[in-house]
Amino acid sequence: MKPATQKDQLFEQVARIGKATSSPKRLELLELLAQSEKSVDQLAQEAGIGIKLASAHLKVLRESHLVKTRKEGKFVLYRLSGQDVANLWVTMRELAENHLAELTLALKELSSKRDKLTTYDRQNLLQQAIRGEIIVLDVRPSDEYLNGHLPFARSIPLAELEQRIEELPKDFPIVAYCRGPFCLMSATAQDVLKTKGYSVQILSDGICEWQAAGMPLHPHHAKPHRAEIAQ
Amino acid sequence: MKPATQKDQLFEQVARIGKATSSPKRLELLELLAQSEKSVDQLAQEAGIGIKLASAHLKVLRESHLVKTRKEGKFVLYRLSGQDVANLWVTMRELAENHLAELTLALKELSSKRDKLTTYDRQNLLQQAIRGEIIVLDVRPSDEYLNGHLPFARSIPLAELEQRIEELPKDFPIVAYCRGPFCLMSATAQDVLKTKGYSVQILSDGICEWQAAGMPLHPHHAKPHRAEIAQ
DNA sequence: CTAATAATCTAATGAATATTAGAATAATGT
DNA sequence: ACATTATTCTAATATTCATTAGATTATTAG
Numbered sequence: 001m002k003p004a005t006q007k008d009q010l011f012e013q014v015a016r017i018g019k020a021t022s023s024p025k026r027l028e029l030l031e032l033l034a035q036s037e038k039s040v041d042q043l044a045q046e047a048g049i050g051i052k053l054a055s056a057h058l059k060v061l062r063e064s065h066l067v068k069t070r071k072e073g074k075f076v077l078y079r080l081s082g083q084d085v086a087n088l089w090v091t092m093r094e095l096a097e098n099h100l101a102e103l104t105l106a107l108k109e110l111s112s113k114r115d116k117l118t119t120y121d122r123q124n125l126l127q128q129a130i131r132g133e134i135i136v137l138d139v140r141p142s143d144e145y146l147n148g149h150l151p152f153a154r155s156i157p158l159a160e161l162e163q164r165i166e167e168l169p170k171d172f173p174i175v176a177y178c179r180g181p182f183c184l185m186s187a188t189a190q191d192v193l194k195t196k197g198y199s200v201q202i203l204s205d206g207i208c209e210w211q212a213a214g215m216p217l218h219p220h221h222a223k224p225h226r227a228e229i230a231q
Numbered sequence: 232m233k234p235a236t237q238k239d240q241l242f243e244q245v246a247r248i249g250k251a252t253s254s255p256k257r258l259e260l261l262e263l264l265a266q267s268e269k270s271v272d273q274l275a276q277e278a279g280i281g282i283k284l285a286s287a288h289l290k291v292l293r294e295s296h297l298v299k300t301r302k303e304g305k306f307v308l309y310r311l312s313g314q315d316v317a318n319l320w321v322t323m324r325e326l327a328e329n330h331l332a333e334l335t336l337a338l339k340e341l342s343s344k345r346d347k348l349t350t351y352d353r354q355n356l357l358q359q360a361i362r363g364e365i366i367v368l369d370v371r372p373s374d375e376y377l378n379g380h381l382p383f384a385r386s387i388p389l390a391e392l393e394q395r396i397e398e399l400p401k402d403f404p405i406v407a408y409c410r411g412p413f414c415l416m417s418a419t420a421q422d423v424l425k426t427k428g429y430s431v432q433i434l435s436d437g438i439c440e441w442q443a444a445g446m447p448l449h450p451h452h453a454k455p456h457r458a459e460i461a462q
Numbered sequence: 463c464t465a466a467t468a469a470t471c472t473a474a475t476g477a478a479t480a481t482t483a484g485a486a487t488a489a490t491g492t
Numbered sequence: 493a494c495a496t497t498a499t500t501c502t503a504a505t506a507t508t509c510a511t512t513a514g515a516t517t518a519t520t521a522g
Binding site: 270271272282283286287290304305306307 | 496497498499500501
Binding site: 025 | 238239241242243244245246247248249250251252253254255256257258259295296297312313315316318319322323324325326327329330331413414415
């Protein structure tokens with residue numbers, strides 16, 4: 001029926017990116033993958049969905065070339081196609097924050113302590129971390145920390161926080177961060193630490209937001225990708 | 232059925248942006264709106280769709296807060312909610328170019344003369360324009376030019392190009408641009424001018440791309456928005 | 463080889479979307 | 493007031509999408 005001009009085809013291609021990002025669960029998967037490479041059932045568990053559904057969503061993401069896969073033994077490991085995909089996620093989230101009042105409200109309820117950071121604040125935080133005046137605490141799972149983390153951050157995954165709490169000195173203010181503004185782990189960590197008498201602030205940035213702002217990460221410990229699955 | 236956690240709701244909100252950008256025609260409308268404020272039937276005509284369908288798509292864009300409306304007489308004028316919406320479009324298009332091979336191929340077919348510009352190239356172009364060594368030619372319709380254009384660009388809409396062709400001196404190389412990499416107007420202008428013996432290059436940037444790269448525009452001639460339609 | 467695990471594919475459901483036609487609303491000009 | 497123009501709303505269609513269950517492929521362990 002339709003002639004489908006060349007122009008239409010171009011917009012059609014870009015719309016594939018829009019389609020891929022039109023599902024909340026797919027966005028959640030993208031945010032998880034921005035932390036580190038993960039297997040399908042790891043993703044399914046962390047996103048709270050069934051494996052079959054996760055696989056279906058991941059297929060859509062793969063077909064829109066936002067994620068790539070490789071196989072390691074029985075496992076298929078997914079990762080983002082590039083840093084620019086993480087940047088797209090940050091761009092979309094920030095746009096939503098700016099224009100969707102409901103989202104701003106929801107975020108305020110989530111945590112009134114989280115403020116938007118300017119480049120200056122991030123530089124300042126980094127300088128304080130370098131000078132050892134504060135403790136930057138990464139409460140994400142270990143593998144995500146190992147894949148890349150804020151400079152001078154130390155890792156205590158949220159699940160281990162109560163047992164390992166004595167590792168943290170009380171002399172310095174703590175700045176805790178997790179996967180990003182939508183992640184609740186740092187807020188939970190703050191609650192845990194505050195009841196033990198620590199002084200804790202939350203950094204709403206995850207590594208995507210930090211990196212999108214042009215700030216440096218500590219280098220990845222990523223293994224080389226050996227066997228790439230085609231397409 | 233679902234409890235719908237707070238986290239889910241947050242991703243849900245961002246997914247609204249994805250849904251709004253998941254239709255090729257809506258993206259085309261966004262690109263048109265990035266040029267200037269337009270009425271519904273102007274948008275429908277330029278996008279090559281019926282008014283009813285345009286209105287429906289615009290409703291979706293309005294509900295996702297990507298565009299705003301105001302009323303002037305009988306007309307409802309649509310515009311982007313902010314510069315960040317234009318930046319999202321550029322981000323999505325560039326991501327698609329980087330990761331979708333089909334898109335890259337289609338663009339190459341479209342015009343092999345178009346190259347990606349670096350910040351340096353753009354600065355260079357601007358300097359040449361300032362020194363008057365080149366003519367920067369805006370071939371978009373007048374109202375889009377008046378709404379904002381590249382520094383030192385002169386306006387000859389494509390429709391008037393053949394009649395007004397003697398306005399252009401042959402002593403200087405011409406750099407033509409239009410709405411952006413997906414727009415064919417500058418390519419058509421190049422064909423017209425080349426047959427008349429002009430030396431013409433195409434700048435693939437439209438004003439979105441130029442501005443997203445941090446380059447300055449010549450100030451808008453926009454009228455103040457008087458009557459805003461609620462929501 | 464067989465059993466077990468990880469992931470995908472197929473098929474089927476209901477829900478959401480795109481598109482069009484027809485009616486309704488709102489502002490303008492006579 | 494009336495006819496005209498611009499736009500939106502309502503309703504109806506065909507299409508596409510999300511989700512789940514069941515069968516299937518690929519890999520490892522024994």
